[in-house]
Amino acid sequence: MGKRRYRYAPSPTGVLHVGNARTAIYNWLLARHYESTLILRIEDTDKERSTPESEKAILQDLKWLGLDWDEGPDKGGDCGPYRQSERGHLYEEYQHILLQKKRAYYCFCTPEELKQQREELLSQSLMPQYTGRCLKYSESQVKIFLNQNKPYVVRYHVLPGDPVIVHDQVRGDVKFERETIGDFVIAKSDGGATYQFACVVDDALMKVTHVVRGDDHLSNTPKQLLIFEDLGFKPPVYAHLPMVLGIDRKKLSKRHGAVSVGEYKEKGYLPHAFLNFLVLLGWSSETEDELLEKERLIKEFTEKRLSRSPSIFETGKLDWMNGQYIRKLSLEEFYQSELSFIEKEYDLKRMDIKWLKQVLAVLQTAVVKLPDICKELEIFFEDRFHLSPEVKKEFQNEDFKKVLIGLKEFLEKSETSDFEVIKKSVSEQTGAKGKNLFMPLRLAITGQKHGPELSLVVPLLGYKNLKKRIEHTMKELGL
RNA sequence: GUCCCCAUCGUCUAGGCUGGUCUAGGACACCAGGUUUUCAUCCUGGUAACAGGGGUUCAAAUCCCCUUGGGGACGCCA
Secondary structure, rough: OOOEEEEEEEOOOOOOOOHHHHHHHHHHHHHOOOOEEEEOOOOOOOOOOHHHHHHHHHHHHHHHOOOOEEEEEOOOOOOOOOOOHHHHHHHHHHHHHHHHOEEEEEEEHHHHHHHHHHHHHHOOOOOOOOOOOOHHHHHHHHHHHHHOOOOEEEOOOOOOOEEEEEOOOOOEEEEEEEEHOOEEEEEEEOEEEHHHHHHHHHHHOOOEEEOOOOOOHHHHHHHHHHHHHOOOOOOOEEEOOOEEOOOOOOEEOHHOOEEEEHHHHHOOOOOHHHHHHHHOOEEEEOOOOOOOOHHHHHHHHHHHHHHOOOOOOOOOHHHHHHHHHHHHHHHHHHHHEEEHHHHOOOHHHHHOOOHHHHHHHHHHHOOOOOOHHHHHHHHHHHHHHOOHHHHHHHHOHHHHHHHHHHHEEEEHOOOOOOOHHHHHHHHHHHHHOOOHHHHHHHHHOOOOOOOOOHHHHHHHHHHHHHHHHHHHHHHHHHO
């Protein structure tokens, strides 16, 4: 058995969507698991909608996820070019073979005629496939039309015969009667190949052995199988993945919220957390473990445990997963991941990096999504220190006031930011303890009811800031 | 409409191929309790599902059929 060749073939007509990203991830995982080749092919046969920007963006998103490939437009390889727009001559070549073998024919029907035929069939409760109307033209008649420059497309002609069986790694054998297939277009009126045709020629010429793609292609597969056969190529092994749907069980779209990889990057999810989450949408580990590092995924991922039913893209678990991965990060990794998000709201240049890292260490368990850090960071910056009316109200409590005054007096005579010392002294002086001691201290020092342990926060604030904050608090309370 | 696919807790899923060990397991979310000065983290516990009907069988979540529901395809989109 030779080396397998997998491929991921995106259309550069927009951003990378989560469903497509999952397909890419599965192909990548399979290729790496079987120590095989992964080809990246750009399917830009739709000249209207394909753009170089979109291709670039998709490649970027794939890389962000941590994927790589062995052959592709940016990598080269023996089976290039890897953009369908650059392979027109190949499609033409094979189109001629089909035409010559009479397995394809010219169709001169106009879009209006096609539409009419379609409606007619539909009204008769039939599958609206092409009627084969242009099959009736003799060779000489076709020549006349061609000489007249009559617009045409080339259609593949499906002959009657045995049912076409798709041997699918996730579905099993799926049978399609030939009558239900209908003659489909392989060359558009501008001469360009359609997806159906380009896909077959490329998969054959690129020696692809395994095609893993969305379920929406399952009913297209018999068509492709027919072409493979007529062209004398051996078809690849197929695996059709169930769709990823929105919460309403409809096709995932923008109205479901964020559905592109880029959006999740911006929201502050770790690439591997997002990848891990996506992998579990349609696949499970034999161990039922869910937090799986890259190495384990590659080791355990096979087509055998792919699920057959569609899954709903619901990101609740993603948040939990992201938090888990954030907590696993080393301090340095956490710092690096957070940098770009902190930068958006704070002036990094004026910060001591060593101090910032210490602060981050204290906050690591409080972050679910990377940008959460900005809010958490607030208690460490003077310009963000303020007392909300709610906090002020807390100080109507006389015991709280007493602690505040005790703290102020202590700081005036002792220059320390050791929380243990502060706590002990204030407690002794005021007699407060437990919640009645900690809460007023927390409120006076951070201005917040909640936050990390004071014993960690206070030293990071330092004596000067501490004193400033107490004075600020006293002033705001009019004491 | 026709063809094809799918159907286990709210969500992701295990189990189904090779019926009994499934009074259906795990995870997220949710609820309760514990830890913590508070919040977060962490720990413990709980609520919650085999779409419906028929069959096969001593026995069905597991096999078969039907119904229902959902999705996809039927494009000079991919």
